[in-house]
Amino acid sequence: RPGPTSGVWDSNWDKREPRS
C-alpha cells in the first residue's frame, strides 16, 4: 500500500523513492 497513512505528515514524502 503506497504512502503513509498514520496521520503524521511526512515532510520528506517526495525524497524517499526514485521519481519514476
Next chain:
Amino acid sequence: DNFKARATRHIFLIRHSQYNLDGSLDKDRTLTELGREQAELTGGRLASLGVKFDKIVHSSMTRAIETTDIISKHLPGVNRVSTDLLREGAPIEPDPPVSDWKPEARQYYEDGARIEAAFRNFIHRADAKQEEDSYEIFVCHANVIRYIVCRALQFPPEGWLRMSLNNGSITHLVIRPSGRVALRTLGDSGFMPPDKITRT
C-alpha cells in the same frame, strides 16, 4: 543550502471535458459538442487567472488531447507535452468497494504502478535549481486526479473514489519548498453555467 528548494510549484489538474462514450476504441471516444464548450470555458478560466503557465502536460488519450487542443488556444505560447503515464486507469482498489465498477485484479497491478509512477514523476517540490514559482497544467482523468490528490495530501489512497470531479474542472495543488502541500481547489467548475456541468 545549494540543494534546498526555493520556489513554489502550482499544479493545475484538469479533468478532460465531456466525451462520446459510445466508441469502443479510444480514438472514437472524442469530445461531444458540449465537451468542446466546456473546454473553451476551462481554457478561458485558466487564461483569466493572469499567471504565466510554464507548460501543459496531457494524457495521450483522445479526450485529453482534444481538451488540451482547445485549452491551448487560450494559452498561446505555452508548450505542451504528451505522456502515457497520465492515461486513465484503476489506481488502487477503492474502499468502500462499489458494485457497478469491478476491474480485474490485474488491472490494479498494471495501472496502479503506472499511476503511482505518474505521481512520483510529476508531483514533488521544486528542484533546487528552479528559481521562480512555476504554474503547470496537467490535463488528465478523474481517477488519476483523485489518486494524485490522496497521495499528495498523504490521505489513504484507497479513498480516491469517495471524491467526484466534474468534466473540465480545475484542481489546484500548491507544493511549497518545504514540501508542504495545500489543496487550494478541488474540482472547481464554478466558472461554468450549471446547465453545462457534467460528470461523464
